[in-house]
Each structure stands twice: as C-alpha cells, then as structure tokens.
Amino acid sequence: MATEFTPIASFLGGTMIGLSAVLLMLFAGRIAGISGIAARLLPPYGDSRPTGRLAFVAGLILAPLAYAAVAGSLPAPTIAASPSVLVVAGLLVGFGSVWGQGCTSGHGVCGLARLSPRSMVATAVFMAVAIITVFLTRHIL
Amino acid sequence: MAILLQFLTGLIFGLGLIVAGMADPAKVLNFLDLTGTWDPSLAFVMAGAIAVTFFGFRLALRRPQPILAKRFHLPTASGVDARVVVGPAIFGIGWGLSGLCPGPALTLLGFGLPSAFIFVAAMAAGMAIARWRDGRQAADVSGPQRAPHQT
Numbered sequence A: 001m002a003t004e005f006t007p008i009a010s011f012l013g014g015t016m017i018g019l020s021a022v023l024l025m026l027f028a029g030r031i032a033g034i035s036g037i038a039a040r041l042l043p044p045y046g047d048s049r050p051t052g053r054l055a056f057v058a059g060l061i062l063a064p065l066a067y068a069a070v071a072g073s074l075p076a077p078t079i080a081a082s083p084s085v086l087v088v089a090g091l092l093v094g095f096g097s098v099w100g101q102g103c104t105s106g107h108g109v110c111g112l113a114r115l116s117p118r119s120m121v122a123t124a125v126f127m128a129v130a131i132i133t134v135f136l137t138r139h140i141l
Numbered sequence B: 001m002a003i004l005l006q007f008l009t010g011l012i013f014g015l016g017l018i019v020a021g022m023a024d025p026a027k028v029l030n031f032l033d034l035t036g037t038w039d040p041s042l043a044f045v046m047a048g049a050i051a052v053t054f055f056g057f058r059l060a061l062r063r064p065q066p067i068l069a070k071r072f073h074l075p076t077a078s079g080v081d082a083r084v085v086v087g088p089a090i091f092g093i094g095w096g097l098s099g100l101c102p103g104p105a106l107t108l109l110g111f112g113l114p115s116a117f118i119f120v121a122a123m124a125a126g127m128a129i130a131r132w133r134d135g136r137q138a139a140d141v142s143g144p145q146r147a148p149h150q151t
Helices: A007-028 A034-039 A051-071 A083-099 A106-113 A117-140 B002-020 B025-032 B041-060 B083-098 B102-109 B114-139
Strands: none
Touching (some): A007 B002, A007 B041, A034 A106, A034 B102, A034 B114, A083 B083, A083 B102, A106 B041, A117 B025, B025 B083
C-alpha cells in the first residue's frame, strides 16, 4: 500500500523530535534514547529513580490525545503485521535495541548528531538490515 | 518541575512522531521498501531531527551542568565493538518485520490499537531478556567488557 510523500510535515515533525531531545539534554542532561528510557523502567533497577523516565514515557503515550485535542482529529495508522509477527518483531526490537545500546532515536538521531562512531555504525547496520528484511518479506518470500 | 518537564519533552517527542508520519508503521515500511512503494518522507524526519539536535546539543553542552540535574549523562563508550553491530542487526530485523521501533510503538499505545499492546508487551520482554543477559555478562570476567551507558 503506497503512502503519501510528506516532506514538509515530516521535516517539521523531525524538528519537534530534535527539540524534545535538546530539551531533555538541557534540563535533565540525558540522551533522548527511547529504548534506554523504556528499558530502564524494567528491573533490575540501578542507580536512579524511574520517575523522570516514567513521566517521559507517559508524555509519549498521551501525545495522540494532545494531538487530537489541538488538531480535532487523529491520523489513522496502519499496523499490517499479524499478532504472531508482532510478537516476534517486538522481542527482536526490544532485545536488539537494548543489546545495541540504542535505537532509531538514541543512535539514529542523538548519536548521529553527536557524530558518535558507534552510532554511525549502529544506524548503518539497522537501516541496512531493515531494508533487506522488507525486501525479502515483500518481494521474495 | 523536573517531572513536568520530562512529561512535556515526551509529549513533544510523541507529537513530533505523529506530525512526521513516523507513528504510522505503513509509512515506515514504505520508507524501507526501496524497490517497491518507496516513500522517502522519513529521510526528512531524520534530517529535521538531526539538524536541530546537532546545534541544540552543542548549545546545551556549553553549560557546566544541566538546568535541573547535577551533571550530563553522555555515553562514554566510543569504540566500535560487536555489540553495536549485533544489537542493531537484531533490532533491524524486528523493525523491518513490523515497521515499529520503540518510540512510535509507545505512542501507538495512545491510539488504543490492540496490535500496539501486543508489540509493546513483546518488546518489554525482549528488553528484560537483554538486561538480564547484560547483568550476567557483566559478572563474567571472560565476557566482553560491559559498555557503561545505554543511549
């Protein structure tokens, strides 16, 4: 199913993601890596209390409500994958992002902006592997 | 104050995902489908996000400390090791299968989609397994050195 090319909205949304990352660094001194923030809501608990991370995740989850309140309606996202594929994909995304110490936000945005060699490698790898995965599932299998 | 600001930063992040179209897995999968129904929009998301973060981080890090915290917590690991290849490779398979990564998955919970709840539950399990393995490996002196920071 084709989706509409939205360069302006996507760039604007991207700057909001960037603004959020900058604010988190400026006020809390933390990298806006969603996998790290979410994973450290789970045990084992280490040094810091999870209240700040909990508040950040609550903001993420409540964003659709805020969007609907301002815009009057919400876009309708499509999750095409079956429940069994979602379980497998969820396990891989959860494990891989924690094992690789970052995901699209921590490596793909914050890490690249910091010119981190680790994040450059990580981003290149997950982009390439995801593109190959989509190619195999959509065009070969 | 700090809690409210963390909530607002999460809210802005989630709103950004929705405005950008990144909260729609169909759009993400089309971005990854170079030879099919390719939608290059997400390159513009990354460009916008990295441009703001590139300059914003440099301004923020000029301060001796964050406004509401004692110090900046930046990743200290800088070398490229196996984990930073293996982890993203595993992550990339899951991302390519579903079109979902952690941020959009959490924001999709707020859309009330049952599929999002299934994915997030599995994702939490995957994260818990990785953290458990991480702890075991840190205790094993023969294992690779544990990187001190999660980005």
